[in-house]
Amino acid sequence: MVHRVCIVAMDQVIAYDLTLAYEVFARLRDDRGKPFYDVRVCAETARVDAGAFGLVVPFGLEILARAHTIIVPGIENPLTMRSKVVLRALQRAYRRGARLASVCSGAFVLAEAGLLDGRRATTHWLGADRLASLYPQVKVDPNVLYVDDGQIVTSAGASAGMDMCLHLVRRDFGQAVAAHAARLAVAPINREGGQAQFIRRDPPRSNGSLAPHLEWVAAHLGKPLTVARMAAQARMSERSFARHFRQQMGVTPMQWLLNARIRRAQELLESSTAYVDQIAEACGFQSTVTFRMSFRRIAGISPGDYRRRFNDARS
Known part of the structure; x- marks a missing residue:
């Protein structure tokens, strides 16, 4: 219907x-x-x-x-x-x-x-x-x-x-x-409801945009990423990276990372037959329990319920 x-x-x-x-x-x-x-x-x-x-x-x-x-x-x-x-x-x-x-x-x-x-x-x-x-x-x-x-x-x-x-x-x-x-x-899909209405942006500079660094993070979601690791990749101190990230994205680096991992998990639950623990690992979660708790908190339902609802290839 x-x-x-x-x-x-x-x-x-x-x-x-x-x-x-x-x-x-x-x-x-x-x-x-x-x-x-x-x-x-x-x-x-x-x-x-x-x-x-x-x-x-x-x-x-x-x-x-x-x-x-x-x-x-x-x-x-x-x-x-x-x-x-x-x-x-x-x-x-x-x-x-x-x-x-x-x-x-x-x-x-x-x-x-x-x-x-x-x-x-x-x-x-x-x-x-x-x-x-x-x-x-x-x-x-x-x-x-x-x-x-x-x-x-x-x-x-x-x-x-x-x-x-x-x-x-x-x-x-x-x-x-x-x-x-x-x-x-032609709109971004990754702005969360909890993001601030006002997002202050630094004046454009040749090395000021976080876009390439976010692409790098998105390509390495399965790795054990920390603020220190992301800051090093962006060639910034942790404090400067966290400040710039909050100004440009409206959320902390770890909040953004968690949401990006859940979004990737949603894609895998919709398009693959991989086990939930395999998806959790592929998305960078250290344990399936943590993954299930985070997924339910952000998506509103369990990974299994999400798959049953949105995966047409499910058995």
């Missing part, structure tokens, strides 16, 4: 937020050309004011009753009065079990509907304080790209919405399909 994604357009919708979600999900096809997602844009009224232009929306809110995932894009002024018709439609969809996700200031809409109460959530850093003050029952985290709280997923602004959508693809169809979606969008 094709996964149905409905994107809700409201007056003052941020067009980029709407279109990035549409492009990520709508362009995905399997090897036979069959779409992974059935993507539809809906609204309370047929015409939506998008600021510099208007949208003619083909579907009404009634299609939310059949949606598996509902995307709420940002709106220019999150403090404007939200339509009670839209809020009730979102509430009904949530009670039915649909997954709801917001981009940027779309989190204000979910909060107004009461769907973020008691949950951890995020939004664009410019609106985080206002979201927290207006909805004190929401646990606002302004320092992340997106928050996956199960049935509700929220993201920060612009490119963070892309990261969230790729994350949802990974949840639905696995790492290989998410990587393909990232290639179609």
Whole structure:
């Protein structure tokens, strides 16, 4: 069954937020050309004011009753009065079990509907304080790209919405399909939800980019890497390497390394029949126990469950 994604357009919708979600999900096809997602844009009224232009929306809110995932894009002024018709439609969809996700200031809409109460959530850093003050029952985290709280997923602004959508693809169809979606969008696949919204970057220098060093690390994931080893390869002191890494990547070197190893493990679980302990060793884990614990913490399920879900070649 094709996964149905409905994107809700409201007056003052941020067009980029709407279109990035549409492009990520709508362009995905399997090897036979069959779409992974059935993507539809809906609204309370047929015409939506998008600021510099208007949208003619083909579907009404009634299609939310059949949606598996509902995307709420940002709106220019999150403090404007939200339509009670839209809020009730979102509430009904949530009670039915649909997954709801917001981009940027779309989190204000979910909060107004009461769907973020008691949950951890995020939004664009410019609106985080206002979201927290207006909805004190929401646990606002302004320092992340997106928050996956199960049935509700929220993201920060612009490119963070892309990261969230790729994350949802990974949840639905696995790492290989998410990587393909990232290639179609010419977007990175390795930005984690916990990464900081602001990533300070040093001015470009001939020896200042970490990109070649990250490629080296990715090619040596099975080796016993340490910060000292990575710093030596980059010809930096450990302290300088750790500082530059945090500035450019938003996470520590070891956090990045762990995530890279789990991503590689996901690829192997999807594409090979190797035993779990062999995959753990190939990805640089010192023990299968440590691998299983780390995999479950990051991927949300066990390696065995992940393989059963995403490996078509499994026996």
